[in-house]
Amino acid sequence: MDGGIFVNAAGVPLVAILDRLPPFTGAPIRIEKAPGLRDRRGSVYAGSFLRERRIAFDCSRAEFPRIFVHEVFHFVWLRAGNPVRRSWEKLVKRELVAHARGELGWSAEWRKEALGADDISRRTRRWREYCCESFCDTAAWIYSGVSRHEEFTLATRSRAGRREWFQRAIGGRELQV
Numbered sequence: 001m002d003g004g005i006f007v008n009a010a011g012v013p014l015v016a017i018l019d020r021l022p023p024f025t026g027a028p029i030r031i032e033k034a035p036g037l038r039d040r041r042g043s044v045y046a047g048s049f050l051r052e053r054r055i056a057f058d059c060s061r062a063e064f065p066r067i068f069v070h071e072v073f074h075f076v077w078l079r080a081g082n083p084v085r086r087s088w089e090k091l092v093k094r095e096l097v098a099h100a101r102g103e104l105g106w107s108a109e110w111r112k113e114a115l116g117a118d119d120i121s122r123r124t125r126r127w128r129e130y131c132c133e134s135f136c137d138t139a140a141w142i143y144s145g146v147s148r149h150e151e152f153t154l155a156t157r158s159r160a161g162r163r164e165w166f167q168r169a170i171g172g173r174e175l176q177v
């Protein structure tokens with residue numbers, strides 16, 4: 001098996017990770033290394049350039065599977081369609097109403113902590129970003145093969161709900177990216 005639609009310009013071991021993921025379909029996505037990667041908030045592990053169809057990353061080998069899956073699911077989210085995105089929103093909204101603590105990655109966690117009641121009811125950009133990041137972090141938790149990580153802090157009951165949602169909405173399907 002090769003890298004499928006992924007153009008592995010970084011020379012990273014992709015095959016083992018792709019074996020755990022659902023199949024993808026779409027135009028090629030380039031994976032490249034970008035030492036010293038930053039965004040407007042400081043240094044970051046990775047960035048997805050959705051229109052340019054590339055993922056740049058700067059992280060350790062140990063962190064790569066989790067980071068890679070997170071970034072690929074940014075492409076999945078973009079093409080998932082409104083019914084799937086709205087269904088995910090409903091799930092994480094229910095968790096918030098039930099005061100579920102923690103997350104499955106720092107990217108979702110700091111956004112969750114910054115949310116106000118208004119963000120949820122008005123579906124602000126902050127809320128929509130949280131929904132997207134929690135979706136990507138959950139995918140990374142499910143598919144990366146990493147079972148324990150200090151950033152996996154979400155309550156057990158919510159983890160089960162997210163796994164079920166992914167099985168229903170994502171599992172076994174060819175994903176458009």
Ligand SMILES: [Zn+2]
Pocket residue numbers: 070074107133136
């Ligand atoms: Zn992200």
